[in-house]
Amino acid sequence: MEAATQQLNSMGFNRALARRGLESTKVNGQIDVQRAAMWCINNAQASVPGPAVSSVDERKLKQVMDMGFSRAHAVKGLQLKKNNMQDAVLWCATNPDMETKGGSKPSSSKPKPKPKPKPKAKSKPASFGPESIVDNPERRKRRLEEYKMLEKEFLQEESKLSEKKKTYGGGRLGGKKKDAGGDEKVVDSPSKPKKEFDVTSAIRRKHESEKAKAALRQAEAQRKHEEKLKKERDVRRAKRQAAEAKFGDNIATALDYLSKNYSIERVRESLGIIAQIATRILKNPNEVKYRRIKLGKEKVQRTIVRPVGTMVIMKKLGFVEEEGEILVMKKVNPGVIKGQLAKMQRYLNRGATHIPGDLKLADAKSGPENVLFAAMQLRKMLSDIAELPGSVALRSLSTEKGTVFHQRFAGLHPLVEALKKLGYEQDHQRKYLRLNKPDVAFLRKAIADLDVEIERRKGETRVSRAVRSLLAKRGKDKTVYVVDKAKACLARIQRSPSEKRYWTLDLKRLLSSDEIVRDAKVLFQGIGFKVSGNTASWNGEDIGGLALAQEHLSDRWKAALLQLSAANSKKA
Secondary structure, three states, X not given: OHHHHHHHHHOOOOHHHHHHHHHHOOEOOEOOHHHHHHHHHHOOHHHOOOXXXXXXXXXXXXXXXXXXXXXXXXXXXXXXXXXXXXXXXXXHHHOOOOOOOOOOOOOOXXXXXXXXXXXXXXXXXOOOOHHHHOOOHHHHHHHHHHHHHHHHHHHHHHHHHHHHHHOOOOOOOXXXXXXXXXXXXXXXXXXXXXXXXXXXXXXXXXXXXHHHHHHHHHHHHHHHHHHHHHHHHHHHHHHHHHHHOOOOOOHHHHHHHHHHHOOHHHHHHHHHHHHHHHHHHHHOOOOHHHHEEEOOOHHHHHHHHOOOOHHHHHHHHOEEEEOOOEEEEOOOOHHHHHHHHHHHHHHHOHHHHHHHHXXXXXXXXXXXXXXXXXXXXXXXXXHHHHHOOOOHHHHEEEOOOOOHHHHHHOOOHHHHHHHHHOOEEEOOOOOEEEEOOOOHHHHHHHHHHHHHHHHHHHOOOHHHHHHHHHHHHHHHHHHHHHHHHHHHHHHHHHHOOOOHHHOEEEHHHHHOOHHHHHHHHHHHHHOOOEEEOOEEEOOOOOHHHHHHHHHHHHHHHHHHHHHHHHHHHHHO
């Protein structure tokens, strides 16, 4: 552009007008000196300061100046665009003020008056004009640097091309052609015109090359990621195969390992998926798609591949692993599949089906009332969770002293194991047992098992035996008297547990009969009192046990009355 500016300057145009003419007539980054000269001739009056200002609309001039342009720059824009404010603003934004940014200032005979000092303002409002947003100095500097770099690359390519052409005869590539006499002669091909530097094309080529490089980098990153995942899968498969080699072909060992090392939800999900696959194969034995399982799918990875032991079950069903990528059942054996499904079904509700055995083990270590009250407490907990499975408070069980866990379950190790089988997990501080992912269907099955065990144990407690004995020996009236007194004592302690005078009972004074006292001692022992002689005392620790004892006493009394009524009706 500097050479073109000097050429126009030699024609008689000043430097500022020449540069504006070159900028205004530039097409696709190409400079045309002739078009610029014609523009300078047609717009020569716009460069003369002073008188032309009177032809500018002052209102539009003020609006353009409010956008951040100088007065002279705004005047030039409005004069060039014939008072069209939008075109003038666009011209001012794309044509920086050359006179105020370091260009030559027009000579003037009149000295300019010194500007008056402006009063200092505490804070200047931010300028949001095109000068600061559209084309600020930093942006122009970066753009010029980019243009210079692209022009340098273009020149380097041109120099390389010229060097190649020199090796073929100074840039003219010739060919052989036969003349009229049949003789061959060398004919030079006309040289192509020298290409000029095009900024737009250079920027486009640069962006295309950057996009291609970015696509190559992304493809390389994707390839490395897939290789990493494959390596991790190979390592996990090797570890799984080494662990499953210990199981042999015993599916029971694999199921036991799953139940001990994974949560209930994980085991139920894995066995449920396997059972679903086997059921589909039994219904459609000729469908090949049901007998081919891709191991790369996320759900298959989570439920079948990663848990140690599930692949043993799949192989027992008849699947064969091919190249670590797919499981195939080549031959369908319905008898084998049904047998393995029956074994898995016994483990789908492993916590619920283990509850009767755990309660039986607890019977050997404690009295029947303690085991019964623990089962009743567990049933209440599971019922609350089944109603509100999202409540963290209901799913948390504190293990500190004086809590429900300490009173009901801590002394009965089989019941602690039953809690773990139901899905309770201990936190890292060992202060809570928490059921993190409750399965409502599974909990309802456990509740049903507990109902059966609780109903069976109610008739075996000392309270039940004492009530039946009192009815048989003393009759209904005296039994009602004893039961009501026992209920009143329990209710009084629950209302005022801090009143220690309610903790000790004089049974002879309370019941006013030695014969009734002998039969009532067993009853008071069953509801949580320690009996010594004619005195019954409560230890003041298990207030929750009193509520369970009162509930159990009321239930046994109603059952005894029903039995008595049924017996009387038979006699009648």
